[in-house]
Amino acid sequence: MTIQSSIEEKLRQAFSPERLLVINESHLHAGHQPDMTGTGETHMRVRIVSAAFAGMPRLARHRAITELLKPELDAGLHALAVEPAAPGEPVRW
Numbered sequence: 001m002t003i004q005s006s007i008e009e010k011l012r013q014a015f016s017p018e019r020l021l022v023i024n025e026s027h028l029h030a031g032h033q034p035d036m037t038g039t040g041e042t043h044m045r046v047r048i049v050s051a052a053f054a055g056m057p058r059l060a061r062h063r064a065i066t067e068l069l070k071p072e073l074d075a076g077l078h079a080l081a082v083e084p085a086a087p088g089e090p091v092r093w
Contacts, residue, residue: 003072007044014068015050018087022046025081045081047093052084 001009008022013061023045053061061084066073069080085091 003075003077004007004044007046007069010068011046011048011065014064015035015048015052016046017050019047019049021048021093042076042078043081044077044079047083047091049085049087049089049091051087053084056086058084 002020004024008020010070011017011020011022025043025045048065052064056064062082065082066080069077073080083091083093
């Protein structure tokens with residue numbers, strides 16, 4: 001299973017999102033460090049809309065997601081950009 005599909009599966013199970021997009025942005029970071037070639041799954045962006053986030057402060061949303069995805073981060077995911085929202089909240093995407 002890829003890191004991207006693992007992230008998608010975990011987020012679906014934990015938050016039952018209305019919208020979910022997990023984007024592999026690794027290619028945008030090629031050369032930022034000597035071992036970053038832009039291939040693989042080192043940088044991910046999560047865009048998620050879920051009722052689970054209603055009434056939850058932004059920082060708590062981020063913490064809930066990063067705690068859930070700690071195994072992926074520990075296994076080599078270098079960066080995780082998180083864009084969480086509750087239904088009805090404005091998003092830039």
